Amino acid sequence: MSEMGMLSVLDGRFVLMVLLGSVAGLFVGAIPGLSVSMATALLISITYTWEHSDALAMIMGVYVVGVFSGAVSAILINIPGAPSSVVTTLDGYPMAKKGQAYKALYTATIYSFMGSLFGLVALGLLATPVSRVALKFTKMDYFLLALFGLATVGSVSTKNYAKGLISVMLGLVISMIGLDPLMGTKRLTFGIQNLTGGINTVPALVGFFGFAEVLTVIYNRKQEQNVLTMEKSNISLREVLKHWKLSLYMSTIGMLVGALPGAGGPVASFIAYNEAKRLVKQPQVPFGEGAVEGIMASESSNNACIGGALIPMLTLAVPGDAVTAIILSVFYVHGLQPGPMFLTKSPDAFYAILAAGFIACFALLALGLLVAPRICRVITIPKNIMIPVVTCLCVIGAFACNNRLFDVGLMFAFGLIGFLMRRFDYPVAPLILAMVLGKMMDSNFRQAVSLASSADHPFLFTFGHWTTALLLLCTLAVILGNIPWTRPYVEKIRGIFRRR
Amino acid sequence: MKKMIALGMAVSMCLSMTACSVSVAPQETTAAAAATTAAAETTEKAAEALQETEAATEAAGSELVATADYPTKPLTMIIPYGAGGTTDIWGRKLAAMLEKYLGQSITVTNQGGASGSIGSQFVKEQPSDGYTLLVCAESMGTYRTMNICDLGYDDFTVISPLVGDPKVLVVGKDSKYNTLEELLDDIKANPGKITMSHSGPGGSGHNQGLVLGELGYEVAMTSFDSGNDALLGVIGGQVDFTNPNISTLGGYIESGDVKPLAVFASERMEAYPDIPAFTETVPESEKYLNIPYTLLSFVVNNGTPQEAVDVLKAAAQKVFADPEWTEFVKANAADPVFEKYTDDASIQAFYDNWKSITCWLQYDNGVAEKSPEEFGIKRIGE
Amino acid sequence: MKRKIHSLIVEGILFCGSGLALLSYSLTSYANAFNKNWGQSPYLFPLIVSLAMLGLSVWIIGEGILAMKKESGEAVAPQKGSSKQTLWVVTALVLCLVYYGALAVLKLPRITVGILGFSFLFSTFEIVTVLFLVAMMAFLGVRKWTVLVFVPLGTTLFLSIAFRTLLHVLLP
Structure with a gap:
């Protein structure tokens, strides 16, 4: 049945549309400041009048390749294209600095491909069961999942856990600015009208990474060489592919987290990175200094999120992330009704999505391998030419997300804060993740409290569910395991479990 | 960089051309x-x-x-x-x-x-x-x-x-309530214990919770992110009942994930004649239900x-x-x-x-x- | 010579202060709100975050004190940058602010040029960006005049075409 559906859409026009979308996704996504959601939003307006299979083809192309292309700017200039590529910068940029930009991009391409493929296969085979699991997640679960993500970030991105957590708190404070997600009450706006709408992720991302990088380079410009060199090396596919088993595991994480609406790519990649750090005991290069395993974990999981995020969108009409929210509107415009009956009522649209996704995966592989060796020359551009250009890109990126100059000002301010944070060894990655998750944590936590307040046993009601209990344990384990005073006890408990 | 620019331009051109060729025949x-x-x-x-x-x-x-x-x-x-x-x-x-x-x-x-x-x-x-x-x-x-x-x-x-957009009172498919009477009786018996999710404070779902309160049915209301989110809370078994708009509900009635108990209006809907109107069970609600919420x-x-x-x-x-x-x-x-x-x-x-x-x-x-x-x-x- | 205070302690005090500020903000806002119910109050979450922040600042101060004891006054703060480095950063920031100000204040006439069937629009953004790029490159030590002229022009043209013409991003 599915093959029939596949074949019927495999005509030239369809493939061409996917390819066009892929190329557009690659370039828009690779420009720092323009994230994949921006790319979809910009390109989607063209597709409104198209036939729906064409529109879906184009959008899937943009989506799949756009998520990958966030890694390109993350690796080459330390500016993640989207929040989900933040983790890629942790190891990607150090690799580029060592002249291994090509190897980093190559790894990112291969594992993005594998991750996307895995996610889409899961979408095709497991859409209904996974959506059932997602339905069972309570409000408290979502809160704990986000908290778990934040707790791991604190630990993976810095040697000092307290500093990581401080960074998380700063991100949460930033996310609180604006109207609160449940009541619409103004918080921390101090009467500034422009802050009422809250702070968009893009100016923060561009500021904390892009502009902060600009300032750091200027600060260190006499100590670092102006021109980075590239290592000429042949990379064997076998060498890169040796982590495929781990990649499958990371993809599973990505797919499952992606299927939980609201968490999405950023959380998935952080959790995967943490897992990689835990499982790979002896990486060739330590994590954070250019370990390919780090890129593998991040890229496998954030691309697997694509298939995952499409599951709740198609079966429950709940967008899993920013991009699927935009795609959802395309569905409605084309008269497709996502929801529990979607798979049975519009199987052709479902197979068109799958087919487009698979084609886009191969487009990703081809484009990645084709473009990587060329695009990584970017790092050989002298820094004193690159830096001004990057500044301009930061300005445009911050401006384009909402068409207001206020965001550009914010971007500069964030850049300065980010620069100071780096100087004093505070990681910025947790801040971005906390910012992205803040609103969701806030509303889910309050909803959980409100739901529990009418129950007979509020505590049992909130934590009695097995997923909640499990998540709570994981979160506590991560937090306590990183606090110097409690670490020994956690290790002891772990030891007991291991002996069994 | 130059190559990147050139490539970028080429791509952009292609894109703009497709855009043009499509917009020739928008009608x-x-x-x-x-x-x-x-x-x-x-x-x-x-x-x-x-x-x-x-x-x-x-x-x-x-x-x-x-x-x-x-x-x-x-x-x-x-x-x-x-x-x-x-x-x-x-x-x-x-x-x-x-x-x-x-x-x-x-x-x-x-x-x-x-x-x-x-x-x-x-x-x-x-x-x-x-x-x-x-x-x-x-x-x-x-x-x-x-x-x-x-x-x-x-x-x-x-x-x-x-x-x-008519609002329908629904419960999950595994809910113990099968009719509106059962639900209302239970609310009367346990005031403030039966949970209801709605789309946001001041929104239509919340207003209906308030109408229930005016009529003497006190429920514990929780504000969810959206009407769809509130509905998923019911389907996932975390909340007892909710009142989504019929436009978001359609697919779930068909798939049997929810049991519609009543339409929150004074008349039945044309498209779903089997769902009773709220006023049929609670006639005194008439004065609140003559406006679309x-x-x-x-x-x-x-x-x-x-x-x-x-x-x-x-x-x-x-x-x-x-x-x-x-x-x-x-x-x-x-x-x-x-x-x-x-x-x-x-x-x-x-x-x-x-x-x-x-x-x-x-x-x-x-x-x-x-x-x-x-x-x-x-x-x-x- | 006075013993140097560990930078962690200063940072800790800073965060402690912001935590207290947030705490008082959420408490006073809650007191002024008309709907008194912590369960769904918009100030519940800020309250929790502020408490967590206070805890963390104590932790950081503690670490700072420990580190000071261990190293007895030996400053472990990130190696102090020269004032020259700070000056560079400040200059770059000033340049960016001028750029920002120019984008915000200047309203130059829009000129539309048609090339090859495309119409290009030039406005404040293009002109200011070229000037900014030249200034920034000159500041960073680019001395080749060919680079100083062609890179800014090329970049601006590319940005303008890609964003304004093709992606319909509204540039200032």
């Missing part, structure tokens, strides 16, 4: 897309719908209501809610159909957040030239008393009320030139008469409010009545922060 594609919409909605009537739409499109060519001065450039429609919600679906449908009669394209933009006040505020700040349209939901009437922002229906010129309106800024308002009104009436629109209304089981109030006086009276019922309901229950009296909203019957 046909719109019709095709519209036809697909109709077909997806009502499978059995697909063929007729197609013919009808085609006929309508042909007729539309000569039925442009635009004048020489308006509209002369593309319009923007702001949906002050996120993509995929009820307001979004209807706003986009309306925009797609208005295009036919205005002869200009309409770009639909979602500006969600804060019960729709952010998008509405944005429209208010735009020039009153009739090129920025707004499709707003009922929360517009309660922004002031809820102290969300200083906007109200009187800040905008109503082109027409659109539709009401979920209400979409199509408005523009005050001060828009009369000519533009007239053109928009004429275009809207054409849309409402279009079989494609009536099919869509039927397929979504919506309440055709637009049919009932067509002249300015009745529209005004309708909104005044709506405001006084809702605002006082919220204020009396401690939901609204400010007294409706501050804003000159009279208690009904005064």
